[in-house]
Amino acid sequence: MNITPSLKKVIGLCLPLLFSISAIAQPVRPKANWQNLDLQADGMFGISTEKAYNELLKDKKPVPVIVAVLDGGVDINHEDLKNVIWVNTKEIAGNGIDDDHNGYADDVNGWNFLGSKKGNVEFDNLEITRILKKDWYKYAYADTTKLSKDELAKYHQQQKLSRELNDKLEDARKNLDLYTKVKTVYERVFKKIGKQEPTLEDFADFIPDNPMEAQVKMVTMRELPKAKNFKEFYAQSIIDPIKFCNEEINYHLNLDYDSRDIVGDDYNNSNEHYYGNPTVNGPTTTHGTHVAGIIGASRDNGIGVKGVANNVQIMSVNCVPNGDERDKDIANAIRYAVDNGAKVINMSFGRPYCTDKAVVDEAIKYAMSKDVLLVHAAGNDNEDLDKKANYPTPFYNDGGHADAWLTVGASGFRDDQTLKADFSNYGKQTVDVFAPGIKINSTVPGSAYVEYGGTSMASPVVAGLAALIRSYYPKLTAVQVKEIIIASVVKVNHNVDIERKGKIKHIAFADLCRTGGIVNAYQALKLAESRAN
Structure with missing residues (x-):
């Protein structure tokens, strides 16, 4: 699964690569x-x-x-x-x-x-949120038959932006659910391995009990060598995306936040x-x-x-x-x-x-x-x-x-x-x-x-x-x-x-x-x- 474009702004453009298909082709370490x-x-x-x-x-x-x-x-x-x-x-x-x-x-x-x-x-907020918020009450329930030509154009623009914002919110919620589930699998793996910061060797020795654990092992074995250490890999691949998704939902895309x-x-x-x-x-x-x-x-x-x-x-x-x-x-x-x-x-x-x-x-x-x-x-x-x-x-x-x-x-x-x-x-x-x-x-x-x-x-x-x-x-x-x-x-x-x-x-x-x-x-x-x- 590719990371959505919005998720790529994590900590101002630090990019988690956990499920990025194109990341497979990347060299290991510079x-x-x-x-x-x-x-x-x-x-x-x-x-x-x-x-x-x-x-x-x-x-x-x-x-x-x-x-x-x-x-x-x-x-x-x-x-x-x-x-x-x-x-x-x-x-x-x-x-x-x-x-x-x-x-x-x-x-x-x-x-x-x-x-x-x-x-x-x-x-x-994101700028799209601020634009929608500015004229929300005027256009949210407008009678389009009573709008002028310019107002009607603005109404259609608001509708387009509203759909885009809702799509972004849906993506954020889906991504939050995905990364939270993966985090749960990692926590289970940590418990089985007996370490909060396992090494590459620990993952190589780990025997998965189900397909999700097998997926986590495969991705970790591939991506961990590209990071300085497991702590950095886990932060950028799991913790930061979860934090960012919550920020999108609660602040960036929240019409009630100012x-x-x-x-x-x-x-x-x-x-x-x-x-x-x-x-x-x-x-x-x-x-x-x-x-x-x-x-x-x-x-x-x-x-x-x-x-x-x-x-x-x-x-x-x-x-x-x-x-x-x-x-x-x-x-x-x-x-x-x-x-x-x-x-x-x-x-x-x-x-x-x-x-x-x-x-x-x-x-x-x-x-x-x-x-x-x-x-x-x-x-x-x-x-x-x-x-x-x-x-x-x-x-x-x-x-x-x-x-x-x-x-x-x-x-x-x-x-x-x-x-x-x-x-x-x-x-x-x-x-x-x-x-x-x-x-x-x-x-x-x-x-x-x-x-x-x-x-x-x-x-x-x-x-x-x-x-x-x-x-x-x-x-x-x-x-x-x-x-x-x-x-x-x-x-x-x-x-x-x-x-x-x-x-x-x-x-x-x-x-x-x-x-x-x-x-x-x-x-x-x-x-x-x-x-x-």
Whole structure:
């Protein structure tokens, strides 16, 4: 049984593979730090970061670059991040005063647009839920004979969205039932084996008593070698999906749930900027912390993982709850990052619906005017973005597009038919590049490290590369950095597997994105050197 697309947003795109058919073809384990390794030297289709440091950058001095992580917050005290966290030196922490007069009091390490003095938002609806809720009473029991043409169109749209939401709810309930039953089988197996965290050898010796136990044994024997240990395998394959299904039912798709009163803003006022609080490590920091580590975890401290860029300052801007982000918060997060010195902005989020695109467009235009590069995850629904949008997008409602913008798909570590991550969105006209996004080991709260996969992990690889280029070649503009990244990809000249309507098709990787390739730090820095002189 394939995982439903909605389930692929577990912990912001960490993907359980328990019943994924396409997972069978995946290699067992990548090498440590694989996203930064070199295909020729290491056999891993990384972006050749280590090669670039060893051969191109060892005698060069970088300048600091601020990278804004627009996400759910960052653990600023993590052992591998605390030395790379942005500090607003013009602000005095904890005095309740806006010392630098930027409109945000005590914003020492960034800002949180999902909170107030009352607390912080953890869960929110999906955008589809908010759209339905807004006009629910007007259209739920409407007499269609009395509706105007425009109202009738809105009524039909509401009916379509209502069916989609109900389908999502049904999927969530079915998946919850499935994973709960599998969890029960595992618990029975644990009891028979006599361990809560059995080894591969324990499962090999285990003799099943029924078909369900046999299925659990088979899947575990196949998938456990791909994880660091059983605890990680079990969490990502069983515990996290159950948690996510409950969150979908209780929060994301629940028309009766609303957390916005915690923020206390006038949500209908798109021009309101000054709300929130300075808590940048709130209740949903796992995803943002993982993203931050990929970009810039300390490379020279001998612990943890290595970020792509070695001289970044991570600015945490919290605008993404457990649920769908809101356009007003995204726009304000972009503006905050730009106004406070960010030169690269990572956006590992997205959704299929957008209700206030104009306010986001204006913020993106503002970022373009200030020479800031925006990097956005393509999304994890295995969809063609040429046909179905993943918001925000670089294309403005009033025409034109953002020149300094990169949309990133996710790739794997083997140069074979599995190179495209099975979950990754794609688009020959709308996705710019692909980057490593499977089994990426990075930072999570509490000075811990976990492997996650998703375009959420691929996007910060590219954001880290952009920061690396801007750090060593600071005179290059955001548009030039984008052009360099695009021009220096490693082209992929073979077919890859892609699942469509339950069947595996073989298509040219060149048809998945504009460049037909994987980003490469070594080639990009060589090109940057030639263009900077």
